[in-house]
Amino acid sequence: MAAPEGRVVSRPQRLGQGSGQGPKGRGACLHPLDSLEQKETQEQTLGQLDMLRKAQEFFQTCDAEGKGFIARKDMQRLHKELPLSLEELEDVFDALDADGNGYLTPEEFTTGFSHFFFSQNNPSQEDAGEQVAQRHEEKVYQSRGNEDLGDMGEDEEAQFQMLMDRLGAQKVLEDESDVKQLWLQLKKDEPHLLSNFEDFLTRIFSQLQEAHEEKNELEYALKRKIAAYDEEIQHLYEEMEQQIKSEKEQFLLKDTERFQARSQELEQKLLCKEQELEQLTQKQKRLEGQCTALHHDKHETKAENTKLKLTNQELARELERTSWELQDAQQQLESLQQEACKLHQEKEMEVYRVTESLQREKAGLLKQLDFLRERNKHLRDERDICFQKNKAAKANTAASRASWKKRSGSVIGKYVDGRGILRSQSEEEEEEVFGIPRRSSLGLSGYPLTEEEPGTGEPGPGPYPRPLRRIISIEEDPLPQLLDGGFEQPLSKCPEEEEVSDQGVQGQIQEAPPLKLTPTSPRGQPVGKEALCEEESSPSAPDRLFKIVFVGNSAVGKTSFLRRFCEDRFSPGMAATVGIDYRVKTVNVDDSQVALQLWDTAGQERYRCITQQFFRKADGVIVMYDLTDKQSFLSVRRWLSSVEEAVGDRVPVLLLGNKLDNEKEREVPRGLGEQLAKDNNLIFYECSAYSGHNTKESLLHLARFLKEQEDTVREDTIQVGHPAKKKSCCG
Numbered sequence: 001m002a003a004p005e006g007r008v009v010s011r012p013q014r015l016g017q018g019s020g021q022g023p024k025g026r027g028a029c030l031h032p033l034d035s036l037e038q039k040e041t042q043e044q045t046l047g048q049l050d051m052l053r054k055a056q057e058f059f060q061t062c063d064a065e066g067k068g069f070i071a072r073k074d075m076q077r078l079h080k081e082l083p084l085s086l087e088e089l090e091d092v093f094d095a096l097d098a099d100g101n102g103y104l105t106p107e108e109f110t111t112g113f114s115h116f117f118f119s120q121n122n123p124s125q126e127d128a129g130e131q132v133a134q135r136h137e138e139k140v141y142q143s144r145g146n147e148d149l150g151d152m153g154e155d156e157e158a159q160f161q162m163l164m165d166r167l168g169a170q171k172v173l174e175d176e177s178d179v180k181q182l183w184l185q186l187k188k189d190e191p192h193l194l195s196n197f198e199d200f201l202t203r204i205f206s207q208l209q210e211a212h213e214e215k216n217e218l219e220y221a222l223k224r225k226i227a228a229y230d231e232e233i234q235h236l237y238e239e240m241e242q243q244i245k246s247e248k249e250q251f252l253l254k255d256t257e258r259f260q261a262r263s264q265e266l267e268q269k270l271l272c273k274e275q276e277l278e279q280l281t282q283k284q285k286r287l288e289g290q291c292t293a294l295h296h297d298k299h300e301t302k303a304e305n306t307k308l309k310l311t312n313q314e315l316a317r318e319l320e321r322t323s324w325e326l327q328d329a330q331q332q333l334e335s336l337q338q339e340a341c342k343l344h345q346e347k348e349m350e351v352y353r354v355t356e357s358l359q360r361e362k363a364g365l366l367k368q369l370d371f372l373r374e375r376n377k378h379l380r381d382e383r384d385i386c387f388q389k390n391k392a393a394k395a396n397t398a399a400s401r402a403s404w405k406k407r408s409g410s411v412i413g414k415y416v417d418g419r420g421i422l423r424s425q426s427e428e429e430e431e432e433v434f435g436i437p438r439r440s441s442l443g444l445s446g447y448p449l450t451e452e453e454p455g456t457g458e459p460g461p462g463p464y465p466r467p468l469r470r471i472i473s474i475e476e477d478p479l480p481q482l483l484d485g486g487f488e489q490p491l492s493k494c495p496e497e498e499e500v501s502d503q504g505v506q507g508q509i510q511e512a513p514p515l516k517l518t519p520t521s522p523r524g525q526p527v528g529k530e531a532l533c534e535e536e537s538s539p540s541a542p543d544r545l546f547k548i549v550f551v552g553n554s555a556v557g558k559t560s561f562l563r564r565f566c567e568d569r570f571s572p573g574m575a576a577t578v579g580i581d582y583r584v585k586t587v588n589v590d591d592s593q594v595a596l597q598l599w600d601t602a603g604q605e606r607y608r609c610i611t612q613q614f615f616r617k618a619d620g621v622i623v624m625y626d627l628t629d630k631q632s633f634l635s636v637r638r639w640l641s642s643v644e645e646a647v648g649d650r651v652p653v654l655l656l657g658n659k660l661d662n663e664k665e666r667e668v669p670r671g672l673g674e675q676l677a678k679d680n681n682l683i684f685y686e687c688s689a690y691s692g693h694n695t696k697e698s699l700l701h702l703a704r705f706l707k708e709q710e711d712t713v714r715e716d717t718i719q720v721g722h723p724a725k726k727k728s729c730c731g
């Protein structure tokens, strides 16, 4: 501040000196008071100019960079040079910055500076005497100037305005009052200087104008620069922003994509996990259900188990008890079976003994019968003599002889009924239906029997007594009755015996002397006896006994077959069986003695009812047909059905086709017999009583079968709970 102040101080001096040295020397020619006033005005104008100059200098000092304006910072830089504090400098700046835009234009600065300068320095300048004096002078100048101005005419005003316009001062000066005053002063005081002043002003103003224009240009350039700069910055900024934005967007896009992909992936994973979870949940539920069910089942099973255990225990106890009982029962059964077996054996032996004794009795009775027949013949002969004496009819004798050639039928009927020889002619005819003339097996009719020996064919001469055969009219098996105790009683008391005795035979027997009449022919021999004779030769007693019943049409050869089997003999022209007959034969079957009780039935129709009775007690049945007689084969079915009617199918049946020796007269082919046997489950043989072919074989077959069947039944009976089964005969 020292320099400007110095300059400020020195200027008025120079101006004063200059003015003092001016060519006009106005003070010398003016009034001393006027000259003083003039002096003061001059000083004032000079002071103002000086101040303006000083202000410009100060401005340039402040605007060191030459910007054309002073910023707050520029002012603050003066802090070191001026004896003012920063606050005071601030105040100065604020005071100078009239429009408050933050920088000081040269105009603002100059105007403000002058104002500030005076207002600041006025009260406090005591030491600077020059300054005070100057200021005082200025004041005086100003007040005088103002007074002058008041007096200024309109012409001068116009003149000044013209000058101003010419100078273009309006553009440079804001307040032209100072210049005006100065101009007026000059015009008034020193008009000759006016032109110089005007030139000076012109120069100044032109310089100012130039400076101003320069400044404006600079400002404009600066503004443009700033604008360009701003624009560039803006552009850069925008570009940057754009870039940032795109970068951001790209980043965001990428990020979003990545995020989306990631989120999709995660979503899928989540979905998978959820599904898994759901599955697991379902599984768990199912397992829980199963668990519950199992639990429930377990409980139930436990309960059931307990129940079953209890039941089991009970059953075990019961089983134990039952097994004990069963053992007891088995023991009892065993003992009973043993007993039964013993009883059975005993019974069989008894039967055997009884049969034996019966045969003996039968033989005795047959002998008696023979005797009675003889007696009868004797009586008849006597009567015949009488009859011949009375009529002497030769033709009659011949006819009766011819009738004896035929086989008589039911002789027993005549015998029992007491009709004797008054046999009806119809019966004779009936017998002839068989085609073979047959004789009665019992010659009770009183007629002499034909000679049995083949070849003779002629009725034997009278003197030989005919062998008698006994009729056994048994409706039931007589053996049990005998077993009951009576078998040792006298023969006369047997039921059959009594029956016979009813007919007055017994009486005759008892009365008759024991004649030793033996049959002249073997045919007359009692069958039972003959069989017995053979049995007596049997080395040992039989183990068991079977009852076998022989059936078949008349003359098929039943009796002949039995004879062949028991005696191994054949007698042609065998008499027809009357009622029933039997033989006993013991055979050896697989190391055991088997007694066969063979019941020979009469084939003739009239005895059928008797025959039927015997099936019931039979162990086996033999049905015989004559293979040379078709009719006898056709009757087999009838015989089988009557057997079945009586005993069912429990007894084995042997089917025999007899007279195999007479092949040329065969009427029944073997195949038919076989087929019939197969159809009815029968044992089948073709045999010949004449030749003996298959007689033993067939009967042994049946005997073996019976034995085996019995053995099986015995075994089955011992084994509890196994019912006996009927064995197949064919097997």
Ligand SMILES: Nc1nc2c(ncn2[C@@H]2O[C@H](COP(=O)(O)OP(=O)(O)OP(=O)(O)O)[C@@H](O)[C@H]2O)c(=O)[nH]1
Binding pocket: 552, 553, 554, 555, 556, 557, 558, 559, 560, 561, 571, 572, 573, 574, 575, 576, 577, 578, 601, 602, 603, 604, 658, 659, 660, 661, 662, 687, 688, 689, 690, 691
């Ligand atoms: N050629 C031949 N003739 C036989 C055979 N068997 C029996 N005859 C004869 O046939 C006839 C009848 O024989 P029987 O044995 O009495 O017949 P049957 O079956 O006992 O007759 P009924 O007692 O009336 O039921 C007799 O004349 C026998 O000689 C045989 O195998 N061959």
Ligand SMILES: [Ca+2]
Binding pocket: 096, 097, 098, 099, 100, 101, 102, 103, 104, 105, 108
């Ligand atoms: Ca300003």
Ligand SMILES: [Mg+2]
Binding pocket: 558, 559, 560, 575, 576, 577, 600, 601, 602, 603
């Ligand atoms: Mg016979």
